[in-house]
Amino acid sequence: xxxxxxxxxxxxxxxxxxxxxxxxxxxxxxxxxxxxxxxxxxxxxxxxxxxxxxxxxxxxxxxxxxxxxxxxxxxxxxxxxxxxxxxxxxxxxxxxxxxxxxxxxxxxxxxxxxxxxxxxxxxxxxxxxxxxxxxxxxxxxxxxxxxxxxxxxxxxxxxxxxxxxxxxxxxxxxxxxxxxxxxxxxxxxxxxxxxxxxxxxxxxxxxxxxxxxxxxxxxxxxxxxxxxxxxxxxxxxxxxxxxxxxxxxxxxxxx
Amino acid sequence: xxxxxxxxxxxxxxxxxxxxxxxxxxxxxxxxxxxxxxxxxxxxxxxxxxxxxxxxxxxxxxxxxxxxxxxxxxxxxxxxxxxxxxxxxxxxxxxxxxxxxxxxxxxxxxxxxxxxxxxxxxxxxxxxxxxxxxxxxxxxxxxxxxxxxxxxxxxxxxxxxxxxxxxxxxxxxxxxxxxxxxxxxxxxxxxxxxxxxxxxxxxxxxxxxxxxxxxxxxxxxxxxxxxxxxxxxxxxxxxxxxxxxxxxxxxxxxx
DNA sequence: GCGTTTGCACGTTGTTGCATGTTTTATTAC
DNA sequence: GTAATAAAACATGCAACAACGTGCAAACGC
Numbered sequence: 001x002x003x004x005x006x007x008x009x010x011x012x013x014x015x016x017x018x019x020x021x022x023x024x025x026x027x028x029x030x031x032x033x034x035x036x037x038x039x040x041x042x043x044x045x046x047x048x049x050x051x052x053x054x055x056x057x058x059x060x061x062x063x064x065x066x067x068x069x070x071x072x073x074x075x076x077x078x079x080x081x082x083x084x085x086x087x088x089x090x091x092x093x094x095x096x097x098x099x100x101x102x103x104x105x106x107x108x109x110x111x112x113x114x115x116x117x118x119x120x121x122x123x124x125x126x127x128x129x130x131x132x133x134x135x136x137x138x139x140x141x142x143x144x145x146x147x148x149x150x151x152x153x154x155x156x157x158x159x160x161x162x163x164x165x166x167x168x169x170x171x172x173x174x175x176x177x178x179x180x181x182x183x184x185x186x187x188x189x190x191x192x193x194x195x196x197x198x199x200x201x202x203x204x205x206x207x208x209x210x211x212x213x214x215x216x217x218x219x220x221x222x223x224x225x226x227x228x229x230x231x232x233x234x235x236x237x238x239x240x241x242x243x244x245x246x247x248x249x250x251x252x253x254x255x
Numbered sequence: 256x257x258x259x260x261x262x263x264x265x266x267x268x269x270x271x272x273x274x275x276x277x278x279x280x281x282x283x284x285x286x287x288x289x290x291x292x293x294x295x296x297x298x299x300x301x302x303x304x305x306x307x308x309x310x311x312x313x314x315x316x317x318x319x320x321x322x323x324x325x326x327x328x329x330x331x332x333x334x335x336x337x338x339x340x341x342x343x344x345x346x347x348x349x350x351x352x353x354x355x356x357x358x359x360x361x362x363x364x365x366x367x368x369x370x371x372x373x374x375x376x377x378x379x380x381x382x383x384x385x386x387x388x389x390x391x392x393x394x395x396x397x398x399x400x401x402x403x404x405x406x407x408x409x410x411x412x413x414x415x416x417x418x419x420x421x422x423x424x425x426x427x428x429x430x431x432x433x434x435x436x437x438x439x440x441x442x443x444x445x446x447x448x449x450x451x452x453x454x455x456x457x458x459x460x461x462x463x464x465x466x467x468x469x470x471x472x473x474x475x476x477x478x479x480x481x482x483x484x485x486x487x488x489x490x491x492x493x494x495x496x497x498x499x500x501x502x503x504x505x506x507x508x509x510x
Numbered sequence: 511g512c513g514t515t516t517g518c519a520c521g522t523t524g525t526t527g528c529a530t531g532t533t534t535t536a537t538t539a540c
Numbered sequence: 541g542t543a544a545t546a547a548a549a550c551a552t553g554c555a556a557c558a559a560c561g562t563g564c565a566a567a568c569g570c
Contacts, residue, residue, distance in 0.1 A: 025263065028559080029558095040516075040518080059525070061263045134403055134405055135405045145415075264524080293526070295526075299525085314549065
């Protein structure tokens with residue numbers, strides 16, 4: 001590492017960035033030694049660069065910010081919240097039950113959270129979900145066929161609906177676009193609506209897992225109603241008023 | 256295993272994840288030695304990654320969350336060979352073709368190797384294969400439904416066969432158990448046989464990708480014949496005699 | 511002179527290795 | 541084949557340490 005003395009702050013950041021692009025990583029302590037400045041100054045530089053999205057700050061240095069695929073990103077954001085909600089939802093599942101699990105990143109988290117060795121049968125339209133449980137002990141997996149929608153990550157067409165209608169499940173977990181207390185689930189796409197309605201009608205109980213952005217006071221624009229739900233899983237910090245509204249509508253609210 | 260000293264904590268997790276994606280599995284003790292940290296730190300890393308759903312924790316290390324456990328090992332061994340064969344097989348695919356892709360680790364490699372933006376339609380019974388192409392530009396994916404066999408990694412039952420029979424494809428890639436020049440493909444399981452026969456009959460041409468252990472002089476024990484193939488992809492070091500035998504049987508041999 | 515940058519002090523947070531006790535797997539004895 | 545045992549891997553709590561952010565005053569450059 002070449003020592004670079006007497007450099008301007010801005011110049012130093014540029015140098016760090018070049019280094020970062022070349023090596024993919026920088027160590028704060030090394031930089032401080034190379035520039036003969038304090039660790040604090042380097043930390044300030046890295047903080048600035050990270051604020052501009054030019055690097056990813058880590059403990060002890062920084063890594064090059066790597067662009068992530070659009071679907072993969074949605075999978076990561078709110079990941080810890082989704083995992084927590086998925087854990088709660090998984091606790092609603094009993095022994096030897098048949099579960100409809102719709103496509104979606106939250107439901108993929110649910111599939112991972114499902115307990116093993118309980119004789120569960122998972123019926124899904126999403127290869128993602130199928131892969132999450134396939135091969136784990138005590139799981140039967142039934143894959144619904146059809147043309148896969150790349151945005152949804154699963155099959156939702158008429159062929160898929162027909163297959164779903166041949167099954168009777170204990171629980172179903174439809175992917176949630178929006179949800180309100182008065183009328184239940186909503187979605188944007190017509191085909192999605194048909195599929196979700198089908199799995200709800202083919203199931204004894206319906207569980208909706210709702211991240212905060214899905215809970216709306218009143219669904220309005222560009223959405224079509226799907227139907228009522230029996231269980232709702234929400235984050236622990238959801239307002240009491242919102243939960244009460246769902247309870248009054250006959251929905252069991254879990255957190 | 257390269258020793259990686261002076262790495263940043265978070266960087267180490269990234270490194271483990273890359274390793275995991277490449278090999279399908281990691282051993283905790285090896286990682287600890289490579290990074291020159293205690294086993295505890297590695298365990299903490301793996302625990303964090305598993306909590307994010309990025310890997311599946313097992314006793315002694317971790318496996319990639321995506322592939323199935325028994326299949327995952329097969330995926331690792333001969334991985335580079337399978338990638339090479341998959342590349343050759345992918346070159347047999349033309350524009351706007353419809354492909355039947357059976358389950359199996361070799362075919363998963365094929366799916367990854369398929370060229371983008373060629374208007375290809377992939378029909379498969381394996382969620383593995385579907386995930387490999389879903390979302391990539393220029394792919395249509397048709398998922399065949401049915402009960403998934405955890406050992407095979409795909410659906411092969413009568414329901415699946417019926418769906419396959421409704422389709423006409425240009426090429427099909429049946430998973431190979433054993434193959435000989437005289438009678439073509441063989442397999443061990445009766446249900447598998449029915450499925451493979453169905454997709455072969457529904458396709459114009461049949462491509463078999465054969466790793467060395469699949470090429471046998473004469474299939475004998477516990478196998479049922481499936482049928483003839485039109486193309487065979489073999490390793491470059493296959494004997495001329497073996498390749499000549501297939502060519503005499505009217506099979507186009509590629510390497 | 512004034513804004514910026516820098517280094518330092520301080521309290522806070524993240525990471526690590528070790529000690530402890532528990533769980534899982536492998537091995538041995540029966 | 542099953543029970544008892546040994547070994548390895550595991551989780552947890554803890555203390556030491558490194559890195560962190562912040563506030564502030566001194567030093568620097570225009």
